[in-house]
Amino acid sequence: MTKASFMEYALEEAKLAFERGEVPVGAILVYQNEIIARGGNRTLEHKDPSAHAEMLVIREAAKTLNSERLNNCDLYVTLEPCPMCAAIISFARIRRLYFATSDIKSGAVENGVRLFSDASCHHKPEVYSGIMESDCSSLLKEFFKVRRKLK
Amino acid sequence: MTKASFMEYALEEAKLAFERGEVPVGAILVYQNEIIARGGNRTLEHKDPSAHAEMLVIREAAKTLNSERLNNCDLYVTLEPCPMCAAIISFARIRRLYFATSDIKSGAVENGVRLFSDASCHHKPEVYSGIMESDCSSLLKEFFKVRRKLK
Numbered sequence: 454m455t456k457a458s459f460m461e462y463a464l465e466e467a468k469l470a471f472e473r474g475e476v477p478v479g480a481i482l483v484y485q486n487e488i489i490a491r492g493g494n495r496t497l498e499h500k501d502p503s504a505h506a507e508m509l510v511i512r513e514a515a516k517t518l519n520s521e522r523l524n525n526c527d528l529y530v531t532l533e534p535c536p537m538c539a540a541i542i543s544f545a546r547i548r549r550l551y552f553a554t555s556d557i558k559s560g561a562v563e564n565g566v567r568l569f570s571d572a573s574c575h576h577k578p579e580v581y582s583g584i585m586e587s588d589c590s591s592l593l594k595e596f597f598k599v600r601r602k603l604k
Numbered sequence: 605m606t607k608a609s610f611m612e613y614a615l616e617e618a619k620l621a622f623e624r625g626e627v628p629v630g631a632i633l634v635y636q637n638e639i640i641a642r643g644g645n646r647t648l649e650h651k652d653p654s655a656h657a658e659m660l661v662i663r664e665a666a667k668t669l670n671s672e673r674l675n676n677c678d679l680y681v682t683l684e685p686c687p688m689c690a691a692i693i694s695f696a697r698i699r700r701l702y703f704a705t706s707d708i709k710s711g712a713v714e715n716g717v718r719l720f721s722d723a724s725c726h727h728k729p730e731v732y733s734g735i736m737e738s739d740c741s742s743l744l745k746e747f748f749k750v751r752r753k754l755k
Contacts, residue, residue, distance in 0.1 A: 496672050497672065499672075500667060500672050501663055502662065502666060502673070502696045503654065503659060503663060503692050503695070504672075508654060511654070512654060515651050515652055515653060521647050521650075521651050521652060521653040521655075522653070536688070536712075536719055536724075537687070537688050537692050537695065540686060540687040540688035540691065540712075541654050541688050544653040544654070544688065545653045558724065560724070561687075561724065565722055565723075566687070566717035566722050566724065568687055571717050572716075573687075573709065573710055573715065573716030573717065
């Protein structure tokens with residue numbers, strides 16, 4: 454599969470999160486060109502502030518591979534990871550991170566604390582951004598537009 | 605109970621983590637002067653790179669209180685939180701963070717990215733460090749001494 458195809462699956466997960474009333478972010482974990490974990494935000498449903506899409510797929514993949522290190526795995530996510538998710542990506546030794554759209558307010562890769570560029574970060578994945586940016590960004594904008602109307 | 609008493613419970617959890625062969629860090633979550641969650645590192649046991657002491661007690665407390673926001677809760681932890689745990693502390697709206705010993709290499713509160721001082725951090729807990737520093741630090745030093753010998 455191509456990188457855009459993998460990001461399409463992540464976007465599908467983001468859309469499912471939207472339908473559940475969660476901030477629409479989706480993620481896919483790929484190992485040896487196969488999707489081994491997929492999911493979207495579930496912070497409200499799980500009553501768990503850590504239940505971001507990236508965190509959920511990393512936990513699931515670690516269980517599947519029976520290791521807390523995901524050395525040759527790549528992560529696709531529709532939004533730039535926050536500091537919590539950037540840190541878990543580093544701890545899990547994710548090889549490549551692909552994300553669709555930047556998060557100027559809360560991101561921690563190209564924005565905010567730029568975690569992977571800090572000396573305290575002991576594993577830095579390769580980072581590729583901008584894949585399917587427009588679709589993933591539109592979905593987030595739509596979500597926040599609807600939410601503002603409901604308030 | 606006093607702050608030192610709460611940190612003693614956190615240290616007890618750190619010692620249990622040591623016995624399990626995990627990096628000896630322990631944490632306690634306090635709400636209305638009662639301990640509502642306690643635990644230590646379980647990254648190896650759970651095969652979960654996110655299973656740090658702070659993360660585990662925050663998840664447990666959120667389930668107990670049935671809310672992903674822990675507005676009037678205080679966290680006691682034996683080591684300065686890493687970026688992942690500092691971020692979840694912020695997301696969960698923890699009121700006060702007490703930690704025993706600094707982590708120059710991987711901490712993210714007084715060291716590293718100093719997450720709570722960054723503009724991208726939307727909730728900053730009150731932070732108090734140094735409670736029972738010597739005991740908590742000795743345990744960590746002992747663990748890494750033993751581990752080096754085994755290698």
